[in-house]
Amino acid sequence: MSLLPYAVARPFLFSLDPEVAHELTLQSIARLQNSPLTCLYGEPRVHDPCTVAGLQFPNRVGLAAGLDKNARCIDGLSAMGFGFVEVGTVTPKAQSGNPKPRMFRLPKANALINRLGFNNEGLDAFLSNVQNARFRAQAGVSPMLLGLNIGKNASTPIENATDDYLTCLDGVYRHADYVTVNISSPNTQNLRSLQSDAALDALLGAVAERRELLAQRHGRRIPVFLKIAPDLDATQIEVIATTLMRYGADSNGQATDALGVIATNTTLSREAVANLPHAQEAGGLSGAPVLQASNRVIRQLRACLGKSFPIIGVGGVLSADDAVSKIESGAQLVQIYTGLIYKGPSLVWEAARAIQARAKA
Numbered sequence: 321m322s323l324l325p326y327a328v329a330r331p332f333l334f335s336l337d338p339e340v341a342h343e344l345t346l347q348s349i350a351r352l353q354n355s356p357l358t359c360l361y362g363e364p365r366v367h368d369p370c371t372v373a374g375l376q377f378p379n380r381v382g383l384a385a386g387l388d389k390n391a392r393c394i395d396g397l398s399a400m401g402f403g404f405v406e407v408g409t410v411t412p413k414a415q416s417g418n419p420k421p422r423m424f425r426l427p428k429a430n431a432l433i434n435r436l437g438f439n440n441e442g443l444d445a446f447l448s449n450v451q452n453a454r455f456r457a458q459a460g461v462s463p464m465l466l467g468l469n470i471g472k473n474a475s476t477p478i479e480n481a482t483d484d485y486l487t488c489l490d491g492v493y494r495h496a497d498y499v500t501v502n503i504s505s506p507n508t509q510n511l512r513s514l515q516s517d518a519a520l521d522a523l524l525g526a527v528a529e530r531r532e533l534l535a536q537r538h539g540r541r542i543p544v545f546l547k548i549a550p551d552l553d554a555t556q557i558e559v560i561a562t563t564l565m566r567y568g569a570d571s572n573g574q575a576t577d578a579l580g581v582i583a584t585n586t587t588l589s590r591e592a593v594a595n596l597p598h599a600q601e602a603g604g605l606s607g608a609p610v611l612q613a614s615n616r617v618i619r620q621l622r623a624c625l626g627k628s629f630p631i632i633g634v635g636g637v638l639s640a641d642d643a644v645s646k647i648e649s650g651a652q653l654v655q656i657y658t659g660l661i662y663k664g665p666s667l668v669w670e671a672a673r674a675i676q677a678r679a680k681a
Contacts, residue, residue: 324360326664338423338432346393353396354454363401363665365464366672368679372652373543373630374577375497377465379403381643381672384634384655385469385500385547389440394453398464400665401672406655407450408469409502412487414442415473418507424598426607430638430662431593434586435603437507438471443491450495465497467545471505478510482526489527489544493534498542501527504549504585506604512549517559524567528578543580543630550584550613550635554620561624573626580630582655583621584614587635607658611636615649622650638663640674647675 333341352358368379382404383397391407398405417439424433440446456463470488472481485501492499503514503523514523527544535541548560560581568579586604593599593609614635621631633651637643638659646654654675659667 349393349396358399362399363669365401368676373580377403379672380653380675382655384657391449395455398455401668404465406467409438409471410446411471411473412443424601426596429593431607433601433603435507467498468492468496469500471502494538500545502547504547520563528567545580545582547582550587557620575629582632583617584635608636608638618649640670643671
């Protein structure tokens with residue numbers, strides 16, 4: 321277990337502006353990674369191997385995209401015991417994101433609101449950081465897996481969004497264990513319109529075609545995951561599921577391991593936090609209030625997609641029980657983000673152990 325309990329560090333971090341605390345934490349992890357000082361925050365990795373989308377995961381608990389947008393801290397995050405880490409969202413060109421302040425804590429609800437807007441240093445810097453990561457060389461028989469999350473630049477017209485996704489897919493493909501196509505951030509104008517029937521079909525068709533070319537070029541075929549929003553009704557979820565099956569299942573309706581789905585991103589709803597300070601700030605709400613909405617989407621996806629289609633559940637995991645609820649809703653894997661900020665790295669170990677215990681029960 322880590323030598324510096326998170327309960328000691330959290331009061332200091334929560335005394336700072338949320339984005340300042342975020343950057344300070346990432347800078348610290350970047351400096352300490354690959355050194356003996358990772359023992360200050362490191363956690364043992366629970367050995368609970370599972371195969372999802374044709375990939376062997378050392379355990380079922382991962383880090384969601386958004387924490388390490390520029391892939392600076394892959395090795396340091398690996399030391400926290402994750403079975404997989406997803407970094408990004410990266411866009412083809414560097415962009416500063418939305419004006420500050422753009423991140424707000426709601427401690428009474430164990431929640432955050434952010435409107436960062438895909439702030440990142442661009443694809444070239446991202447790839448340089450990914451290539452410098454040493455986690456694979458240092459891994460034992462069951463290495464952590466790496467997901468790379470891609471998006472579009474804010475300045476790219478929505479009708480040209482596919483070009484940005486294909487540019488990023490070309491760049492990240494050979495470095496990723498899986499790639500996530502993020503079409504559900506509420507902080508890039510019109511991005512969520514790509515979840516609609518015709519737009520999604522066109523995007524996934526183009527991604528699938530490019531992925532086959534890249535698979536031939538690099539001699540490996542990696543899965544692509546689609547990240548969707550929690551603010552979808554049953555009809556919208558069914559439409560998305562139908563499109564996913566079109567590109568991720570065979571003629572018998574069996575998953576081909578080519579495509580998966582991550583449910584869900586942040587929510588625009590404020591129903592659960594309506595009377596709290598900062599509740600009306602624009603942006604996506606994450607943390608505990610998203611748990612049930614995310615689980616609802618997971619359950620509906622599982623009902624539409626069948627037993628084997630890859631689903632990663634994310635949203636509102638603040639405890640081991642929350643992580644187990646994702647599995648019980650139909651996800652095979654679970655991701656954490658806001659829970660790491662509120663609970664610290666020990667949550668990774670606790671969640672992985674609880675999921676392991678449930679499987680053995």
